[in-house]
Amino acid sequence: MTSTKAADVAPDILSPEFAQDPYRFYRVLRDEYPVLYHEATNSYLISRFADCAEAFRSPDFSSRNYEWQLEPIHGRTILQMQGTEHSRHRALLNPFFRGKGLERFMPVIMDNATRLIDDVVRRAGQSLVDGISTAGRADLVEDFSTWFPINVMVDMLGLPKSDHSRFHKWYESIMAHLNNLAGDPAVTARAAETRQELRDYMLPIIAQRRHGDGEDLLTRLCQAEVEGHRMSDEEIKAFVSLLLVAGGETTDKATATMIRNLVDNPDQLEAVRADRSLADNVIAETLRHSGPVHMIMRQTESDVELHGTTIPAGSTCIMMLSAANRDERQFRDPDRFDIFRDDLDVAKAFSGAANHVQFILGRHFCVGSLLAQREMQTALNLVLDQLHDLRYQEGFVPRERGLYTRSVPELLVEFTPANR
Numbered sequence: 001m002t003s004t005k006a007a008d009v010a011p012d013i014l015s016p017e018f019a020q021d022p023y024r025f026y027r028v029l030r031d032e033y034p035v036l037y038h039e040a041t042n043s044y045l046i047s048r049f050a051d052c053a054e055a056f057r058s059p060d061f062s063s064r065n066y067e068w069q070l071e072p073i074h075g076r077t078i079l080q081m082q083g084t085e086h087s088r089h090r091a092l093l094n095p096f097f098r099g100k101g102l103e104r105f106m107p108v109i110m111d112n113a114t115r116l117i118d119d120v121v122r123r124a125g126q127s128l129v130d131g132i133s134t135a136g137r138a139d140l141v142e143d144f145s146t147w148f149p150i151n152v153m154v155d156m157l158g159l160p161k162s163d164h165s166r167f168h169k170w171y172e173s174i175m176a177h178l179n180n181l182a183g184d185p186a187v188t189a190r191a192a193e194t195r196q197e198l199r200d201y202m203l204p205i206i207a208q209r210r211h212g213d214g215e216d217l218l219t220r221l222c223q224a225e226v227e228g229h230r231m232s233d234e235e236i237k238a239f240v241s242l243l244l245v246a247g248g249e250t251t252d253k254a255t256a257t258m259i260r261n262l263v264d265n266p267d268q269l270e271a272v273r274a275d276r277s278l279a280d281n282v283i284a285e286t287l288r289h290s291g292p293v294h295m296i297m298r299q300t301e302s303d304v305e306l307h308g309t310t311i312p313a314g315s316t317c318i319m320m321l322s323a324a325n326r327d328e329r330q331f332r333d334p335d336r337f338d339i340f341r342d343d344l345d346v347a348k349a350f351s352g353a354a355n356h357v358q359f360i361l362g363r364h365f366c367v368g369s370l371l372a373q374r375e376m377q378t379a380l381n382l383v384l385d386q387l388h389d390l391r392y393q394e395g396f397v398p399r400e401r402g403l404y405t406r407s408v409p410e411l412l413v414e415f416t417p418a419n420r
C-alpha cells in the first residue's frame with residue numbers, strides 16, 4: 001500500500017504502515033472496502049459509521065466472540081452475555097455507575113486525581129527550587145493517567161490503598177497479554193499467574209463482603225439482587241478483573257490523548273482554560289477523533305449481507321470504531337480535532353443516544369461512560385488549574401501506539417506549576 005488513493009491493494013491492519021498511522025487507511029477502508037475479509041485474522045472488517053451502529057443494535061451480531069477472546073483471562077463476564085442473563089447483569093451494575101450511585105464516588109475520583117497531580121506539582125516545584133530544571137516537567141502518562149483510573153477503581157471497591165501498586169501490576173500484565181500479537185510465551189505465562197493471583201486475592205475478600213455492612217462497591221455488588229439473582233463469587237471476581245481493562249485502560253488512554261489533543265491545539269487549550277463549560281466538548285471530541293478503543297469484535301449469528309458481501313454465520317467481525325468515528329458520511333472534516341464542531345452531539349455523547357460509537361451503541365453500550373466522563377472532567381480541570389503554560393518538552397513528539405486500543409505511551413510535558 002503506497003498511496004491512500006490506491007484502491008487496488010486492500011489495507012492490511014497488521015502491517016507496520018498501518019501501525020504507524022491507521023487513520024489514512026481507515027479512509028481507504030470506508031471508501032473502497034466497507035466490508036473486507038482479512039485473511040490473517042480470519043475476520044471481516046466493518047468500517048463505516050452507519051454499518052457499525054446498525055450492527056451493534058442487530059441480533060445478527062452477538063458478542064459470543066468474548067468466550068474465546070476474554071474468558072480465558074477474566075472468566076465469564078457481562079461482555080459475552082446475551083439475552084436475559086445480560087439484562088439481569090446490567091440491572092445489577094447500572095445503579096452504581098449512574099445518578100446517585102455514581103455521585104457517591106465523586107470524592108474518590110477527586111481525591112485520587114488531586115493526590116497524583118499534587119505529586120506532579122510538588123516534584124516540579126522541588127526541581128525548580130533545586131535548580132535542576134527551569135520549568136516543571138512530567139510524563140503525564142507515567143505520573144498520572146496510568147495510575148488514576150486504577151486507583152479510583154481500587155478505592156471504589158473498598159480495597160486498601162496500599163494495593164494500588166499491586167492492581168497496577170495486574171493491570172499491566174493483562175494489558176500486555178491482550179496486546180501480545182507476537183505470542184510471547186513469557187507474557188502469556190505472566191497473564192496466567194495474574195489470573196490466579198487475582199483470584200486468590202479476591203475470593204476471600206468477596207466471602208467476607210457477603211456479610212459486611214460497608215458502603216463500597218464490592219460489598220454492594222456482593223449483596224445486590226435482581227429478580228432473586230445475585231452475582232456468584234466467580235462472576236464478581238471476573239467483573240473486577242474486567243474492570244481493570246474496561247475501566248482502567250480505556251480511561252487511562254483517553255485521558256492521555258485528551259491532553260495531547262489540547263497541547264496540539266493551543267487555541268482550544270486556552271478556550272477551555274477560560275471556559276470550563278467546554279470540558280465535555282473536549283472529552284466528547286477526543287472520544288470521537290482519537291478515542292482509545294479502535295476495534296472490538298463481534299460474531300455473526302446468521303448469514304449477513306452487507307455491501308454485496310455475504311458474511312457467513314459464525315464469522316468474526318472486527319468493528320472499526322475509530323474508522324467509523326471519522327466517517328465523513330457522519331462528521332464533516334472528520335480528521336480535524338475541533339471542540340466547537342456542531343455535528344457532534346455533546347449533550348448525548350455519554351449516553352446510549354450518542355452520535356459517535358466510542359462507547360458503542362445498543363445493549364452492550366459502555367456501563368462506565370458516565371464514570372469515564374466524571375474522571376476525565378476531573379483530570380482536565382486539575383491539569384488546567386495546576387499546570388500552566390502546558391507544552392511538550394523540547395524535542396518530544398507524541399507518537400500513538402496500539403492496534404485494538406491506541407494512545408500515546410508517553411506524554412513528556414513542561415509547565416509552570418500553579419502559584420509560581
Ligand code: HEM
Nearest residue numbers: 078079246247250251254296358359360364366367368372
Ligand atoms: C473513555 C473510557 C471508556 C471507553 C472508551 C469505553 C468503551 C467501551 C466499549 C467500546 C464497550 C463495548 C465493548 C463490547 O461490547 O465489545 C464498553 C463496555 C463496557 N464498559 Fe466501557 N469504556 C470506557 C470506560 C469504562 C469505565 C470507566 C468502566 C467502569 C465501570 C467501563 C465498564 C464497561 C463495562 C462493564 C462494559 C460491558 C458492558 C456490557 O457488556 O453490557 N467502561 N466500554
